[in-house]
Amino acid sequence: xxxxxxxxxxxxxxxxxxxxxxxxxxxxxxxxxxxxxxxxxxxxxxxxxxxxxxxxxxxxxxxxxxxxxxxxxxxxxxxxxxxxxxxxxxxxxxxxxxxxxxxxxxxxxxxxxxxxxxxxxxxxxxxxxxxxxxxxxxxxxxxxxxxxxxxxxxxxxxxxxxxxxxxxxxxxxxxxxxxxxxxxxxxxxxxxxxxxxxxxxxxxxxxxxxxxxxxxxxxxxxxxxxxxxxxxxxxxxxxxxxxxxxxxxxxxxxxxxxxxxxxxxxxxxxxxxxxxxxxxxxxxxxxxxxxxxxxxxxxxxxxxxxxxxxxxxxxxxxxxxxxxxxxxxxxxxxxxxxxxxxxxxxxxxxxxxxxxxxxxxxxxxxxxxxxxxxxxxxxxxxxxxxxxxxxxxxxxxxxxxxxxxxxxxxxxxxxxxxxxxxxxxxxxxxxxxxxxxxxxxxxxxxxxxxxxxxxxxxxxxxxxxxxxxxxxxxxxxxxxxxxxxxxxxxxxxxxxxxxxxxxxxxxxxxx
Amino acid sequence: xxxxxxxxxxxxxxxxxxxxxxxxxxxxxxxxxxxxxxxxxxxxxxxxxxxxxxxxxxxxxxxxxxxxxxxxxxxxxxxxxxxxxxxxxxxxxxxxxxxxxxxxxxxxxxxxxxxxxxxxxxxxxxxxxxxxxxxxxxxxxxxxxxxxxxxxxxxxxxxxxxxxxxxxxxxxxxxxxxxxxxxxxxxxxxxxxxxxxxxxxxxxxxxxxxxxxxxxxxxxxxxxxxxxxxxxxxxxxxxxxxxxxxxxxxxxxxxxxxxxxxxxxxxxxxxxxxxxxxxxxxxxxxxxxxxxxxxx
Numbered sequence: 113x114x115x116x117x118x119x120x121x122x123x124x125x126x127x128x129x130x131x132x133x134x135x136x137x138x139x140x141x142x143x144x145x146x147x148x149x150x151x152x153x154x155x156x157x158x159x160x161x162x163x164x165x166x167x168x169x170x171x172x173x174x175x176x177x178x179x180x181x182x183x184x185x186x187x188x189x190x191x192x193x194x195x196x197x198x199x200x201x202x203x204x205x206x207x208x209x210x211x212x213x214x215x216x217x218x219x220x221x222x223x224x225x226x227x228x229x230x231x232x233x234x235x236x237x238x239x240x241x242x243x244x245x246x247x248x249x250x251x252x253x254x255x256x257x258x259x260x261x262x263x264x265x266x267x268x269x270x271x272x273x274x275x276x277x278x279x280x281x282x283x284x285x286x287x288x289x290x291x292x293x294x295x296x297x298x299x300x301x302x303x304x305x306x307x308x309x310x311x312x313x314x315x316x317x318x319x320x321x322x323x324x325x326x327x328x329x330x331x332x333x334x335x336x337x338x339x340x341x342x343x344x345x346x347x348x349x350x351x352x353x354x355x356x357x358x359x360x361x362x363x364x365x366x367x368x369x370x371x372x373x374x375x376x377x378x379x380x381x382x383x384x385x386x387x388x389x390x391x392x393x394x395x396x397x398x399x400x401x402x403x404x405x406x407x408x409x410x411x412x413x414x415x416x417x418x419x420x421x422x423x424x425x426x427x428x429x430x431x432x433x434x435x436x437x438x439x440x441x442x443x444x445x446x447x448x449x450x451x452x453x454x455x456x457x458x459x460x461x462x463x464x465x466x467x468x469x470x471x472x473x474x475x476x477x478x479x480x481x482x483x484x485x486x487x488x489x490x491x492x493x494x495x496x497x498x499x500x501x502x503x504x505x506x507x508x509x510x511x512x513x514x515x516x517x518x519x520x521x522x523x524x525x526x527x528x529x530x531x532x533x534x535x536x537x538x539x540x541x542x543x544x545x546x547x548x549x550x551x552x553x554x555x556x557x558x559x560x561x562x563x564x565x566x567x568x569x570x571x572x573x574x575x576x577x578x579x580x581x582x583x584x585x586x587x588x589x590x591x592x593x594x595x596x597x598x599x600x601x602x603x604x605x606x607x608x609x610x611x612x613x614x615x616x617x618x619x620x621x622x623x
Numbered sequence: 624x625x626x627x628x629x630x631x632x633x634x635x636x637x638x639x640x641x642x643x644x645x646x647x648x649x650x651x652x653x654x655x656x657x658x659x660x661x662x663x664x665x666x667x668x669x670x671x672x673x674x675x676x677x678x679x680x681x682x683x684x685x686x687x688x689x690x691x692x693x694x695x696x697x698x699x700x701x702x703x704x705x706x707x708x709x710x711x712x713x714x715x716x717x718x719x720x721x722x723x724x725x726x727x728x729x730x731x732x733x734x735x736x737x738x739x740x741x742x743x744x745x746x747x748x749x750x751x752x753x754x755x756x757x758x759x760x761x762x763x764x765x766x767x768x769x770x771x772x773x774x775x776x777x778x779x780x781x782x783x784x785x786x787x788x789x790x791x792x793x794x795x796x797x798x799x800x801x802x803x804x805x806x807x808x809x810x811x812x813x814x815x816x817x818x819x820x821x822x823x824x825x826x827x828x829x830x831x832x833x834x835x836x837x838x839x840x841x842x843x844x845x846x847x848x849x850x851x852x853x854x855x856x857x858x859x860x861x862x863x864x865x866x867x868x869x870x871x872x873x874x875x876x877x878x879x880x881x882x883x884x885x886x887x888x889x890x891x892x893x894x895x896x897x898x899x900x901x902x903x904x905x906x907x908x909x910x911x912x913x914x915x916x917x918x919x
Binding site for chain 2: 167168169170339340345349350352353358359360361363364374375376377378379381
């Protein structure tokens, strides 16, 4: 039988699976051996099964008002235990630094007084909210959930591409991908221990309960969604169901006397913690956009009065501004006294006129990004941009240097991805998810690997024809088999409302 | 201890129950009517009238099927009901079991692909999927308020649609009526091959689950569990009162007069369903008042 990887031609970028043609890296050896005997036809069949499962289960994202399935590639991405250890420590370090920064921004602002970060950065940030000043959340946590995007460069080194500490999304695909893969290709999992992911909802719920206002023994947690037309609605519904909490919309909530209630068939019921997936701008028409119908009037005052916790915190956007990103290594040193474990991508700030001129001259060799853009919006990749695009972006940068950064273009690593009948190299990135419960920052083993499906596409995003891959973190030898781990996790999910974190040695073993 | 249910979710569940039952009943109604239309083309007019649609000139069976089954722009069509049920379910996925949600989602995905098949295959598919939906809801959902709102919606819709079915086919073949209600075999086992008791069976039978009285009793049971009555006399809940009154009227009706009083009874049933629907909306489905800025 023809080997399905025979015709695989590496793309010139760092390949995640192959060291050189035909020779898989150590962490991929078992997977390679399991995939190799499958013929092209078998692969196609399994891929169709996967796709149908996603359509039937309604695993979709909304793009431009249309529900689309989020394609899952058959070939997983594998991360070995040692590298995952680095990612865990690196992301944890970043989240801790950003938490410290946010705490500082909304209280003493020492970091500005000490000249580590310039004042103008604060005053020009559209996501700095005065209403959050002096408002310290009950257990001090503002980044309950963080998503740090990582990419691997040509030399195989992981870099941080951006931080997301507002409402990072995508975790539902991690959970669904694993479920679909274990159902479609169970044999792949039998050869080695893959760390399970289904612990996430219980961890998240524990963190949310831990963030409840003081004196509330049994807090009511809700998930606030903008509604079914939101791109991530599928995720909101899944998380609410897995956590066993109500999925509410703004119209289900009402504030009275600085307390928050939901409207039920038996009248109003108090709410203590809101895991909101609604942006600051739409959260409360009294403080932010007055025309918003997605939020609840009065919720910010109720939170400021200490009667309800909003997760993630209001005003977090000041910390994941892409211009602040360039200062994160300094923030890690300033707040934690540590050296960054995961480097940034080489980035230029354009608020210095000299640098700005250099960058404008060299725009064709650089990547230009709006500091505020999410989902690859507005990014111009110099080497592949048309002269018109370059002219337009030069104009935009000259107009608002604060609104842009420039980066060295990184040729993202590739991973074999099923295109038609055969695997072909496609560029990928990685978004690990971190949950901060106030005592510890826990990382979901793996995270979301996104694939840019069009050949050569370097912006990895679902709205640009992206897909995803199941992401495997290999465990230590001798760790329990994934099947029994999955079985053990069932009660945690089913009884999620009662789950409380154990802070024992097992927890430390996660590192 | 049942957990309070968001009003928005309760309302959505109630309507999911109604939409799925409506798709099922419309499929049954169409299936038997199409046969009759071949002989009596004017049936299409009474069919439209009974579904509350603007009366059209007598249409071909194909046109009727197209409008009442496939046409997503026709609110009364099966395709619309399934789409509404599925879209509603999408908004309350977290309270439905994933099997129930998948059932509706798969039904919706498959429906448009079936239009090229014979109408009977399409209608049979809809009936089977509706049965699967309610079966899965029964098998995988707790008997809490979520489930009760689905069953309540289904029961009221069933009363409504059985009443309409009777109104269209009053003068027609009694066996078709029985087939449309899936009651053919059950009736024959109970009453033998006579068709004198068909009306009695569809309206008053206490054991057959698609009879009007059975559905009214089910709706009452749901309402009693949702809103237990604590008063010593009378019934405070308006929905319970409306349903209870019409149910008692039916149960104690003189069987010999049943046939003559039928139009009056069917009218009373329609009114009671409408009144109960309004009362349920008022009591359980409150909304936050719309807010607006006042002043300069």
